[in-house]
Amino acid sequence: MHTNAKNVQNITLLAIESSCDDTAASVICNSKILSNIIASQDIHQNYGGVIPELASRAHQKNIVPIVDMALKQANISLDLIDGIAFTQGPGLLGSLLVGSSFAKGLALALNKPLIAVNHLEAHVLSHLIDSPEIPFPYLCLLVSGGHTEIVKVNSPSSMEILGRTLDDAAGEAFDKVAKILGLPYPGGPLIDKYAKGGNPLCYSFSTGKVPNLDFSFSGFKTAVLYFIRDALKKDATFIENNLSNICASVQHTIVSYLVSKLKQAALQTNIKHIAIAGGVSANSELRTQLSTMAISELWTTYIPKLEYCTDNAAMIAIAGYYKYLEKNTVDLSVGTFASFNR
Ligand code: KG4
Ligand code: ZN
Numbered sequence: 001m002h003t004n005a006k007n008v009q010n011i012t013l014l015a016i017e018s019s020c021d022d023t024a025a026s027v028i029c030n031s032k033i034l035s036n037i038i039a040s041q042d043i044h045q046n047y048g049g050v051i052p053e054l055a056s057r058a059h060q061k062n063i064v065p066i067v068d069m070a071l072k073q074a075n076i077s078l079d080l081i082d083g084i085a086f087t088q089g090p091g092l093l094g095s096l097l098v099g100s101s102f103a104k105g106l107a108l109a110l111n112k113p114l115i116a117v118n119h120l121e122a123h124v125l126s127h128l129i130d131s132p133e134i135p136f137p138y139l140c141l142l143v144s145g146g147h148t149e150i151v152k153v154n155s156p157s158s159m160e161i162l163g164r165t166l167d168d169a170a171g172e173a174f175d176k177v178a179k180i181l182g183l184p185y186p187g188g189p190l191i192d193k194y195a196k197g198g199n200p201l202c203y204s205f206s207t208g209k210v211p212n213l214d215f216s217f218s219g220f221k222t223a224v225l226y227f228i229r230d231a232l233k234k235d236a237t238f239i240e241n242n243l244s245n246i247c248a249s250v251q252h253t254i255v256s257y258l259v260s261k262l263k264q265a266a267l268q269t270n271i272k273h274i275a276i277a278g279g280v281s282a283n284s285e286l287r288t289q290l291s292t293m294a295i296s297e298l299w300t301t302y303i304p305k306l307e308y309c310t311d312n313a314a315m316i317a318i319a320g321y322y323k324y325l326e327k328n329t330v331d332l333s334v335g336t337f338a339s340f341n342r
Helices: 042-047 052-074 093-110 119-125 170-180 188-195 218-234 238-269 284-297 314-325
Strands: 012-017 022-029 032-040 083-089 114-118 138-143 148-155 158-164 273-277 300-302
Touching: 012 052, 012 093, 012 314, 022 052, 022 314, 032 052, 032 314, 052 093, 083 093, 083 119, 083 314, 093 114, 114 119, 114 314, 119 138, 119 148, 119 273, 119 314, 138 238, 148 238, 158 238, 170 188, 170 218, 170 238, 188 238, 188 284, 218 238, 238 284, 273 284, 284 300
Parallel strands: 012 083, 083 114, 138 273, 273 300
Antiparallel strands: 012 022, 022 032, 138 148, 148 158
């Protein structure tokens, strides 16, 4: 059945995400996600990382069909949309411009409000989709390809960063180690896969000794690099014969480091509602370690569905929905930003 009669109480938004290498669109009605469509760009696998120029070209090709699919799956026509939310940043400028220009064009054509969403805040707020009852403040470990932060979420519009990485992000650490092991990009999910059945305590690597709630991953990455280089000198088949144990040990080191800082943040703030978000929150060991710590620390944990961990437009839709409620809209002259000072 096609929805052609508008219920005045309902707020329906179209959301567009194009910050990196995924083109995504979602329709939300009040806080319920009606569709969540994504086109990932496999082309970057051949290059060992995201190539910005190729990413923006693929966004241009994908954006019309992806938006169309999101509207169709939600069973709604454009004239019933109340506003357009888009990712303003941070991300690759060329990629962001494709999504923001498309959103602006639609907002202008439909004469509807435009809502600019911070991609990182959207990851953190993705929990409001399935857990609208989550109490504020909650702590969120945001772990993606470009960012690692511990965020205190006071409300949908007020967040404080309690700690952040001083160099590489956790996702980058996974991806860079995967590259050392000869695995394709993005390596995080492959390390997770090969770690299964491996011994997490087989090899030990040091992690960054930075104070407070900040993180550092560059020393860890170098430690793995030297360890593998030395092992290969002795045995050229070292990686292939020990892949599971290496991946399990690498994963265990990264995840234990993340969870120990999260525990420190929880003790420091006395907050027991703990969430994880971002691509690395899909990691199976992170999910397990968090659940185990929840028992000993009496935490209530919020672990996103896999489809809401990596980049998606549903999280832009929920963040946009709360901004719409606060009448926090922008005009067509608003820009996009590669990085944000929050
Ligand atoms: O949030 P996201 O999709 O994109 C950014 O905004 O960066 O995060 C992508 C990152 C990549 O570094 C990828 O390797 C990592 O998330 N990732 C994982 C897993 N799934 C995705 N890392 C470890 N284990 C996973 N299962
Ligand atoms: Zn992301």
